[in-house]
Amino acid sequence: MLTIAMPKGRIFEEALQLLRAAGFPLPLEFAQSRKLILTSEEAQLTFILAKPMDVPTYVEHGVCDVGIAGKDVLLEEQKDVYEVLDLKISACHLAVAGISGQTLDVVTPKIATKYPKVAAAYYRDKGEQVEIIKLNGSIELAPLIGLADRIVDIVSTGRTLQENGLVEFEKVSEITSRMIVNRASYYMKGPKIQEMVERLKEIV
């Protein structure tokens, strides 16, 4: 039995489709449940439904063997886990956005983001001095109400930015969902995990 940490919501559904396509017999009504732990005896898999940001933590500590996590989360959380496969689902990118035409504040440019480590590393690489403001959601508000000059956030279709009158300035990095594996599980359950990787590799 392998234990898989999964983000709730859209990624979970896409990941389920992927696993079904890879030949894991998972029931169709699986995703409708509100349970946090789902087991499929037939597929020999147990799913742990977690907050997306927490998936790498469960895997790092070994309470889950495998996890599916967005690259954005992996970049931010920097956990010590194997990143074995790009599943190419939930594609989007991390970008710098703000109000069109607005220049950066000369004293201290402020950057609002859900990803303080990623944002700090990005601006440090550019050699720019900025202040990072951590927010937990609705990041688009920050430039609109004058909390920050720019935001660093996930952009998938660009509609949220557009509807709030924001434009994308720079791309920070491409994001897709990745399969991650705990260090001990990688060896202790090696054959099972390799088999899963091989089966998924064929369809992504």
Add this chain to the structure above:
Amino acid sequence: MTKPLMFEKPVGMRDTLPPLYDAKHNIRSVLMNSIVQWGYSFLQTPALEYYDTVGVTSSIADHQLFKLLDAEGQTLVLRPDVTAPIARVVSSIMKKEPFPLRLAYDSPVYRSLQKEGGRPAEFEQMGVELIGDKTSSADAEIVALMIALLEEIGLRDCKIAIGHVGFVDALFTDILSKEEDVDLLLRYLYEKNYVGYTHHVKNLSLSAQNEQRLLALLELKGGKETLKKAQAIGAQNSSPLLAEIDHLFDVLNMYGVQEKVSFDFSLRSHMSYYTGIIFEGYTANYGFPLCRGGRYDHLLQTFGRVAKAIGFALSIDDVMEALPPSGIQNKQECIIYSPSLRREAYEKAQALRRNGCAVVLQDVRGIDEMDHFTRRFSSVTYMLDTHQEGESC
């Protein structure tokens, strides 16, 4: 910064209370006993070392070192590992000791934490170093000893992943011309980021064959058959090295541990002084490595004595977490006496102690709450004078 509360400790520091201390002590004695039986001698090095000597060579990242200044303004470090201090000792005060040397240690090491999250900054390590023996017999002895120790403490369901730093280095030098590509790919391996590695290799505009060789490195895992595949993709000059690994596997076979061992040529360690085989040990139902080690053939010469060496360290804290709860019970006995019967009580206690019992000898007048106090003992003997005459102590 607020002042710490009176009971607080620096981040990553832990108190060990009597039950855990006992359990650790038991495990430690089992481990030490085995290590001594395999012919290794324990030694101790100081907690503080110079930054310029041990601090620099230890290869623990600079920002993870605990640094302080001595009275002369020299920078000191709390020892971040024990291999570098042992290399210092072997090259200086043990300079005249002939090789090979088999040494062992049981010491805490200190690495400051980068992240919150409950991992300790003071690690108790038990380890061994086999210094001055370049043979693959030495490699096998170290790996076999590590497995023997895990088995000895009951972690039978374990796996050792073995990689080779030299193989990967030779492969990369053979294919890649730019050093920054080598560094980046090595970092991806160290971070276990196979997606990043694959992506970078595909963007390198290499010949199809070389691209395939680099990608195949990630698949070089498994038993003895892995060595043939390694031969196929490895650099020209890797043949002697693979022959040695092949021999290592045969010797491990002799030790009867070959099915606990699995090759993983993409394994990379954070310790940059490794030059040959490196390995990590895992057990079922515990998410972190318990032990790791490798061959370091150049470390000693930085301290002035040329010698090839190999060693490993076992993390006692990880071992304790990986072991099932020991259910250790307090085996203390208690004798509660009235002052007039002190001599008799003492003699009884000494008799029991001679038989190996742990005995608490307690004056009845010193006890606040009898029920609460006696609860923790496996047995209680009362030697009370019913007349309760008051005697001064």
